[in-house]
Amino acid sequence: APDAIVSNITAGVAHQYNGYYLFNPNFFLLNDKSIVQHNFYMYAGASGIFRKYLSWGAFAKYNFSGYNANDLLLDGNIAVSFYPFKKKDEPVTLKGRFYTSLQEPDLFSQRYYSNHYKWQNDFGKTSLTRIEAALEIPTWKMNVSFGYALVNNYLYNDTLGIIRQNDALLN
Numbered sequence: 001a002p003d004a005i006v007s008n009i010t011a012g013v014a015h016q017y018n019g020y021y022l023f024n025p026n027f028f029l030l031n032d033k034s035i036v037q038h039n040f041y042m043y044a045g046a047s048g049i050f051r052k053y054l055s056w057g058a059f060a061k062y063n064f065s066g067y068n069a070n071d072l073l074l075d076g077n078i079a080v081s082f083y084p085f086k087k088k089d090e091p092v093t094l095k096g097r098f099y100t101s102l103q104e105p106d107l108f109s110q111r112y113y114s115n116h117y118k119w120q121n122d123f124g125k126t127s128l129t130r131i132e133a134a135l136e137i138p139t140w141k142m143n144v145s146f147g148y149a150l151v152n153n154y155l156y157n158d159t160l161g162i163i164r165q166n167d168a169l170l171n
Contacts, residue, residue: 002049003049003051004048004049005048005049005050006046006047006048007047007048007049008045008046008047008048009044009045009046010043010044010045010046011042011043011044011045012042012043012044013040013041013042014040014041014042014043015038015039015040016037016038016039016040016041016066016068017036017037017038018036018037018038018039018067018107019034019035019036019037020034020035020036020037020107020108021034021035022034022035022107022108022111022112022113023113023114024113025113035107037066037067037107038065038066038067039063039065039066039067039068039069040063040064040065040066041061041062041063041064041068041071042061042062042064043059043060043061043062044059044060045057045058045059045060046058052081052091053080053081053082054078054079054080054081055078055079055081056076056077056078056079057075057076057077058074058075058076058077059073059074059075059076060072060073060074060075061073067104067107068103068104069104070102070125071101071102071103071104071125072100072101072102073100073101073102073103074098074099074100074101075097075098075099076097076098076099077095077096077097077098078095078096078097079093079094079095079096080093080094080095081093081094085139087139090138090139091138092135092136092137092139093134093135093136094133094134094135095132095133095134095135095136096131096132096133096134097130097131097132097133098130098131098132099128099129099130099131099132100127100128100129100130101126101127101128101129102125102126102127103125103126103128104125105121105123105125105126105155105165109121109123109155109163110122110123112163117161117162119162119163121163121165123153123155123165124153124165124167125153126151126152126153126154126155127150127151127152127153128149128150128151128152129149129150130147130148130149130150131147131148131149132145132146132147132148133145133146133147134146148171149171150169150170150171151169151170151171152167152169152170153165153166153167154166154170
């Protein structure tokens with residue numbers, strides 16, 4: 001049922017096909033025109049609601065093969081509502097969210113060739129962990145939120161336009 005404590009469950013196994021045109025001088029010799037990547041992953045999600053007081057959701061994805069092998073994504077959220085005011089259509093809502101991911105850098109960060117720049121990198125996976133909380137009180141037109149994140153192996157472009165990886169933990 002759409003209003004059940006567990007109202008939605010999804011799961012599956014999927015294939016992702018990525019085709020890139022990424023110029024390389026070897027293309028003149030090998031007559032190749034593109035680079036193809038395949039990713040195979042599984043995913044699962046669930047969500048639900050308990051009356052009008054509690055709603056929640058969770059999602060997980062894991063790449064078990066391909067360019068993005070061992071990439072992981074976990075995302076979960078919860079919202080608790082209560083009704084202390086006379087207007088019963090405007091609840092006070094407390095929300096929370098947790099998100100974490102471990103992802104392979106995209107192909108253009110790893111390999112690039114042009115007239116002015118070229119690189120062949122072997123960057124490590126980027127890790128991101130976030131926690132968020134919010135309090136909404138529509139009667140008072142108030143919304144307060146808090147977020148904190150940790151990033152490891154962050155990719156950035158330096159002042160010369162060259163992509164680099166910061167191996168320090170950033171918050």
